[in-house]
Amino acid sequence: MNTNLEVNIAGIKMKNPVMCASGTFNFGEEYGKFFDLKKLGALVTKTITLKSREGNLPPRIYETPSGMLNSIGLQNPGVEMFLKEKMPFLRKIGIPVIVSVAGETLDEWTALVRELKGVRGISAIELNISCPNMKMRSGRARSTMFSQDADATFEVVRKVRKTTNFPLIVKLSPNVTDITVIAKAAQKGGADAISLINTVLGMAVNLEKRAPVLDAITGGLSGPAIKPIALRMVWEVSNAVKIPLIGMGGIMTARDALEFMLAGASAVAVGTANFINPRVIPQIIEEIKKYLVKNKISNINSLKIGTAPIL
């Protein structure tokens, strides 16, 4: 039986719906030692910023039950070095490359996106408006992320939309009361797709030291612990907007990935699982294929809740 795994998200043609989640795959070089990167549906880069960043001080990683906390703080080489040193490698792989970007002010966002203009090999830009380790700098909401404020979300997406012709994926934070309000603001601002969720804000305490574990005190929780939250949010947003969704949060297996697609995602991203098993993405793709064949589903795009038999 022929199974079609191809998906098209906002004009990004992917041969399967599985990509890596930003920040957990760096720029791909290390993972190329474990599997042929051509197998990826798409590669999402670590978030880059206008200027290089060293990130937060250690400790900035902590394992928790069924997950991990991180407060990396967007360590990255900056856009200039990215284009010079990372992009040639990424371009050669021959798969869609999605460049994740972040800024602290509207001007920084647009300046950064302008640097990517006309760069060969980029298929789309993901706006990371939801990094828990980086706050926006504006008069209105000094201590929040862009994605915690519907007006700020709309403004940044609209501004960037005017600056670039690349498809725009907007990445949302789960650290909000009603994620559908933010998703609608992103859509209104001109987003072509939405990815969700970024990490859930958390904290760990060291009882012996009587101090927070992370130097930054709080960090982002990821891994299986957040999967039910992510599934719920994908479901809610899929019922609130028309643009396609990329679902993520605790995907460890093909079953997890398929659950996200049933909940309303058109594609999925795998993050924390890469740290446990660097070959997990090609394994998930193979298992998805097997599920489709076993259940006589010829096209992955037809996978919807209520239409597929139980595995």
Ligand SMILES: Cc1cc2nc3c(=O)[nH]c(=O)nc-3n(C[C@H](O)[C@H](O)[C@H](O)COP(=O)(O)O)c2cc1C
């Ligand atoms: C160590 C680490 C670094 C991350 N860095 C980024 C980043 O640079 N940009 C971003 O948009 N998300 C970043 N994330 C969030 C992931 O892309 C993803 O949204 C989140 O971890 C949930 O997926 P997961 O449970 O499969 O890891 C990072 C996550 C981890 C664990």
